[in-house]
Amino acid sequence: MNQPQTMSQKILASRAGLPYVEPGAIVEAELDMVLANDVSTPMAIRGFKEIGGERVFDPSRVVLVADHFTPNKDVGSALITKEMNEFASSNHLEHRFQGGRSGISHVLLAERGLILPGELAVGADSRMVTHGAMGAFATGVGASDLAAALVTGRGWFQVPSTTKVELGGEMGPWIGGMDIALALLRLLGPEGAHYQSLEFSGPLVPRLSMDARLTISNLMVESGAKAALFPVDQVTTDYLKDKAKRSWASVAPDPEAVYSKTVKLDVTGLEPQAARPHRPHDVAPARRAGYEPVDQVFIGSCAAARLEDLRVAAKILSGRQVHPRVRLMVIPPTPRIMLQAVREGLVETFLAAGGIMGPPSCGPCAGAQLGVLAAGEVAVATANRNYRGRMGHPSSRIYLAGPAVAAASAILGRVADPAEVLS
Amino acid sequence: MISGMAWVFGDHISSDAIIPARYLHQRDPHSWSKVVLGDLRPEFAGQVGFGDFIVAGRNFGCGSSREQAPLAIKNAGVGAVIAHSFSRMFYRNAFNMGLLVFTCPEAAARVHDGDRLRLDPYSGLIEDVEQDTSFQAKPVDPFLTDLVSQGGLIKKVRKQITGR
Numbered sequence: 001m002n003q004p005q006t007m008s009q010k011i012l013a014s015r016a017g018l019p020y021v022e023p024g025a026i027v028e029a030e031l032d033m034v035l036a037n038d039v040s041t042p043m044a045i046r047g048f049k050e051i052g053g054e055r056v057f058d059p060s061r062v063v064l065v066a067d068h069f070t071p072n073k074d075v076g077s078a079l080i081t082k083e084m085n086e087f088a089s090s091n092h093l094e095h096r097f098q099g100g101r102s103g104i105s106h107v108l109l110a111e112r113g114l115i116l117p118g119e120l121a122v123g124a125d126s127r128m129v130t131h132g133a134m135g136a137f138a139t140g141v142g143a144s145d146l147a148a149a150l151v152t153g154r155g156w157f158q159v160p161s162t163t164k165v166e167l168g169g170e171m172g173p174w175i176g177g178m179d180i181a182l183a184l185l186r187l188l189g190p191e192g193a194h195y196q197s198l199e200f201s202g203p204l205v206p207r208l209s210m211d212a213r214l215t216i217s218n219l220m221v222e223s224g225a226k227a228a229l230f231p232v233d234q235v236t237t238d239y240l241k242d243k244a245k246r247s248w249a250s251v252a253p254d255p256e257a258v259y260s261k262t263v264k265l266d267v268t269g270l271e272p273q274a275a276r277p278h279r280p281h282d283v284a285p286a287r288r289a290g291y292e293p294v295d296q297v298f299i300g301s302c303a304a305a306r307l308e309d310l311r312v313a314a315k316i317l318s319g320r321q322v323h324p325r326v327r328l329m330v331i332p333p334t335p336r337i338m339l340q341a342v343r344e345g346l347v348e349t350f351l352a353a354g355g356i357m358g359p360p361s362c363g364p365c366a367g368a369q370l371g372v373l374a375a376g377e378v379a380v381a382t383a384n385r386n387y388r389g390r391m392g393h394p395s396s397r398i399y400l401a402g403p404a405v406a407a408a409s410a411i412l413g414r415v416a417d418p419a420e421v422l423s
Numbered sequence: 424m425i426s427g428m429a430w431v432f433g434d435h436i437s438s439d440a441i442i443p444a445r446y447l448h449q450r451d452p453h454s455w456s457k458v459v460l461g462d463l464r465p466e467f468a469g470q471v472g473f474g475d476f477i478v479a480g481r482n483f484g485c486g487s488s489r490e491q492a493p494l495a496i497k498n499a500g501v502g503a504v505i506a507h508s509f510s511r512m513f514y515r516n517a518f519n520m521g522l523l524v525f526t527c528p529e530a531a532a533r534v535h536d537g538d539r540l541r542l543d544p545y546s547g548l549i550e551d552v553e554q555d556t557s558f559q560a561k562p563v564d565p566f567l568t569d570l571v572s573q574g575g576l577i578k579k580v581r582k583q584i585t586g587r
Contacts, residue, residue: 040489051577142516190435385439
């Protein structure tokens with residue numbers, strides 16, 4: 001009889017062609033999907049050529065997304081996009097996203113059903129963990145890994161041990177995926193999931209939407225997680241019904257699977273959260289997070305700006321005005337989300353409140369473009385990193401929060417709980 | 424044997440601090456080593472000597488998966504990074520790029536900025552010349568040692584694919 005395994009072990013074992021994999025062992029495994037973006041592709045193409053690669057291993061299992069610098073912000077980034085396009089064309093890639101079809105890779109790949117339950121995927125971007133929401137083992141690698149993966153369709157993995165995360169309780173008003181994610185980061189700290197795979201369970205999970213799950217998995221890399229998997233359930237099946245590009249098979253942990261530890265979070269009574277500068281784990285209730293004036297609010301990124309999040313922000317901004325000092329940047333993460341936001345009147349709400357709409361892209365999240373911060377400026381962002389200098393000048397300061405807190409902060413010009421606006 | 428001076432950094436030095444995203448659109452790989460760690464220590468990139476060491480605290484290289492981070496450090500001439508612990512992706516990328524990294528909480532706690540160090544990359548023994556003491560780094564998985572001895576992942580896979 002086989003030894004019991006977690007979801008993560010099962011996926012790695014199946015792709016390595018083994019009945020069982022032991023945590024700590026290094027295995028080589030077949031990849032179901034490989035993602036490259038405009039930060040990692042130039043180095044990966046260089047590596048691809050150095051390896052002597054001629055064609056990618058499978059043109060249907062490679063995705064190229066220009067998201068960090070799109071639309072081309074300068075000549076350097078234009079050259080990167082050009083190189084990506086040439087690579088995509090010469091390799092007959094089925095999935096390339098640029099120009100008006102581009103968006104943030106981790107939001108795009110989920111909405112297009114390109115990474116599925118039980119699959120093993122890598123991307124040269126730390127946010128690959130996002131796709132754990134789908135019940136996939138997805139993890140970030142570097143450009144060399146990417147180059148090797150493009151040629152061979154394989155990668156090396158040290159099998160992580162698994163931490164069980166039990167989510168329970170009742171979500172209060174204005175609580176969403178981002179608040180749960182930040183509360184978890186506070187609980188885990190910067191190294192709480194170091195080299196670990198997280199697997200979520202507990203009575204709250206069936207009540208979490210796919211958008212909320214994607215946000216939670218997305219943030220877990222800040223605690224060092226290698227992957228962050230949700231169970232495959234009805235929410236997953238419903239979400240993928242019209243999206244999945246391939247057939248897929250469900251995967252679940254064995255009842256006797258061994259976990260290195262169990263972490264529990266009860267969300268009952270949890271207030272809207274905010275992470276203070278300069279660490280995503282320095283989390284407090286938004287109403288007490290900080291009293292300094294805010295210069296910019298960014299509602300965007302692959303963390304918490306999906307349709308559900310934009311609806312929450314619009315609900316708070318509707319009929320209200322952004323504080324005169326504040327620049328509100330709203331950047332829907334994909335064209336589909338933006339189109340739906342137009343149809344639902346959300347974009348009108350943002351513009352009427354005094355916000356700026358940006359084209360689907362990473363925007364200012366990584367400090368590359370579209371809302372970079374000046375010296376000493378303070379921002380609230382529905383993003384996932386607030387390390388020093390992340391969104392611009394090294395002396396700028398970033399608070400991370402969900403869309404409700406971001407919208408409330410834009411109105412009041414300081415980090416605020418939505419209840420402070422609505423009362 | 425690698426010998427050089429220690430440049431001491433703190434905990435949670437992120438990839439954004441090593442090489443900020445605002446430089447990533449520059450396509451010349453050598454441009455990054457000229458600004459590496461500049462937000463924290465502007466003098467580092469200009470003054471670091473060949474074979475010098477970065478000695479850091481917990482979770483070195485946390486944040487993004489950018490391989491530009493270990494590459495910028497390697498191209499700046501750094502002989503090895505010694506830290507209390509490394510972020511998963513920085514650790515992985517370092518071996519893939521052929522940058523030597525060693526986990527050694529004792530050295531991270533006790534080495535002073537400017538100390539002269541000698542490191543045996545095979546045994547992981549770190550000698551602090553100033554303090555006349557030595558520290559033993561954690562052993563490295565043989566798969567990873569093999570990866571570095573083959574010159575990194577690209578060279579290893581090239582050999583597998585083309586036989587040379």
